Amino acid sequence: xILSPLTLFQIVGVVLFFMGVTCMIYKRTFIGMLIGVEIMLxxxxxxxxxxxxxxxxxxxxxxxGALLIMGLAAAxxxxxxxxxxxxxxxxxxxxxxKVATLRG
Numbered sequence: 001x002i003l004s005p006l007t008l009f010q011i012v013g014v015v016l017f018f019m020g021v022t023c024m025i026y027k028r029t030f031i032g033m034l035i036g037v038e039i040m041l042x043x044x045x046x047x048x049x050x051x052x053x054x055x056x057x058x059x060x061x062x063x064x065g066a067l068l069i070m071g072l073a074a075a076x077x078x079x080x081x082x083x084x085x086x087x088x089x090x091x092x093x094x095x096x097x098k099v100a101t102l103r104g
Contacts, residue, residue: 009050016043029094030084037080038073045069 003011016039023036045066052062084094091099 004054006050006054009054010047013043013047013050016040016046019043028096030080030087030096031094033096034077034080034084037076041069041073041076 020036020038020040020043023039024033025036027033027036048065048069049062051057052059052065087099088094093099
């Protein structure tokens with residue numbers, strides 16, 4: 001069974017996506033969760049570029065989509081890091097379980 005290059009790229013992208021989901025589920029710190037989201041977005045961007053390059057679709061469309069995904073990932077990373085700084089200053093930890101307390 002010989003797989004096409006598009007199928008191989010799609011498989012790698014799906015594996016990256018599920019690695020990111022697994023990282024989001026099992027990591028206890030906010031930084032680990034951020035890394036999981038970044039891996040998920042990289043898998044989605046890779047699938048988009050591979051589909052546009054290896055099909056009859058316009059390749060510029062896939063590249064523009066990948067740039068938008070990268071911009072979204074950068075904006076998301078800066079927002080999450082700002083939130084992590086505020087949480088660390090307030091709770092003195094970045095573990096998500098210890099931050100999930102309500103004010104009394």
